[in-house]
Amino acid sequence: xxxxxxxxxxxxxxxxxxxxxxxxxxxxxxxxxxxxxxxxxxxxxxxxxxxxxxxxxxxxxxxxxxxxxxxxxxxxxxxxxxxxxxxxxxxxxxxxxxxxxxxxxxxxxxxxxxxxxxxxxxxxx
Amino acid sequence: xxxxxxxxxxxxxxxxxxxxxxxxxxxxxxxxxxxxxxxxxxxxxxxxxxxxxxxxxxxxxxxxxxxxxxxxxxxxxxxxxxxxxxxxxxxxxxxxxxxxxxxxxxxxxxxxxxxxxxxxxxxxx
DNA sequence: TATTGACTTAAAGTTACTTTAACATGATAT
DNA sequence: ATATCATGTTAAAGTAACTTTAAGTCAATA
Numbered sequence: 001x002x003x004x005x006x007x008x009x010x011x012x013x014x015x016x017x018x019x020x021x022x023x024x025x026x027x028x029x030x031x032x033x034x035x036x037x038x039x040x041x042x043x044x045x046x047x048x049x050x051x052x053x054x055x056x057x058x059x060x061x062x063x064x065x066x067x068x069x070x071x072x073x074x075x076x077x078x079x080x081x082x083x084x085x086x087x088x089x090x091x092x093x094x095x096x097x098x099x100x101x102x103x104x105x106x107x108x109x110x111x112x113x114x115x116x117x118x119x120x121x122x123x124x125x
Numbered sequence: 126x127x128x129x130x131x132x133x134x135x136x137x138x139x140x141x142x143x144x145x146x147x148x149x150x151x152x153x154x155x156x157x158x159x160x161x162x163x164x165x166x167x168x169x170x171x172x173x174x175x176x177x178x179x180x181x182x183x184x185x186x187x188x189x190x191x192x193x194x195x196x197x198x199x200x201x202x203x204x205x206x207x208x209x210x211x212x213x214x215x216x217x218x219x220x221x222x223x224x225x226x227x228x229x230x231x232x233x234x235x236x237x238x239x240x241x242x243x244x245x246x247x248x249x250x
Numbered sequence: 251t252a253t254t255g256a257c258t259t260a261a262a263g264t265t266a267c268t269t270t271a272a273c274a275t276g277a278t279a280t
Numbered sequence: 281a282t283a284t285c286a287t288g289t290t291a292a293a294g295t296a297a298c299t300t301t302a303a304g305t306c307a308a309t310a
Binding site: 059060078081082084085088091092095099103105106108110112113116117119120 | 184185206207209210213216220221223227230231233234235237238242245
Binding site for chain 3: 023039040058064
């Protein structure tokens with residue numbers, strides 16, 4: 001007998017809020033979740049693993065349209081692995097670019113802070 | 126005779142769209158810009174420099190509330206430099222954290238890609 | 251004179267959610 | 281037996297930071 005999980009449990013296991021999880025379901029990122037007699041969602045382990053993956057993609061700022069693409073490919077089985085790899089590869093490049101930008105930003109901030117520091121020192125003379 | 130710039134010129138000089146510039150003005154991030162006889166905005170050099178700075182803060186994903194704080198402090202003169210430094214210092218920490226997260230994400234992607242690669246190789250055997 | 255290009259405002263649209271309102275249900279406390 | 285509480289449900293409205301659209305003004309050009 002497999003265990004089934006409530007949305008709150010899934011929330012703590014994935015780091016996504018219950019509303020976020022419902023939202024992803026409504027957007028089709030998650031397949032329609034099985035309901036119990038009271039209409040309450042019961043999540044399987046496999047579903048939770050997929051939601052965890054979505055959570056990570058979200059963390060990486062992958063736009064929902066791309067997540068949808070990925071989800072669609074996934075639902076089409078193993079023949080789509082190359083395409084899925086492409087999506088991930090592309091997003092990796094996006095993140096690397098972003099990291100570079102952020103380093104530039106750090107330099108800029110340091111520069112500005114240095115200028116302010118000198119102004120402060122002059123004031124205290 | 127100082128030169129004055131149109132919103133389109135300011136847009137290319139700052140990298141912000143005209144609507145974005147108007148939006149920042151409406152939000153009070155930019156002081157009310159001088160208008161000519163036809164009600165058209167004419168920007169001074171100093172105003173453009175400030176908008177460039179805002180553009181950089183935007184690039185760094187500084188939330189508008191913080192930009193507003195910064196703008197308010199700036200308008201209060203040189204006594205507020207320490208406070209402004211604090212805002213920038215805080216945001217620097219935010220960016221450093223973000224960079225770390227992104228590196229973790231890269232690792233995750235590499236791991237997933239590696240798994241896919243092995244699946245591919247197996248399929249081709 | 252007609253049209254083009256750049257400008258204006260106000261309002262609606264967008265993304266990725268969150269918050270709120272209104273209601274249902276099962277479990278616990280009195 | 282009844283009250284209340286935690287947890288769940290949906291639909292709709294709210295949020296951030298803009299962008300897009302609609303409707304109009306004005307000067308310059310064809």
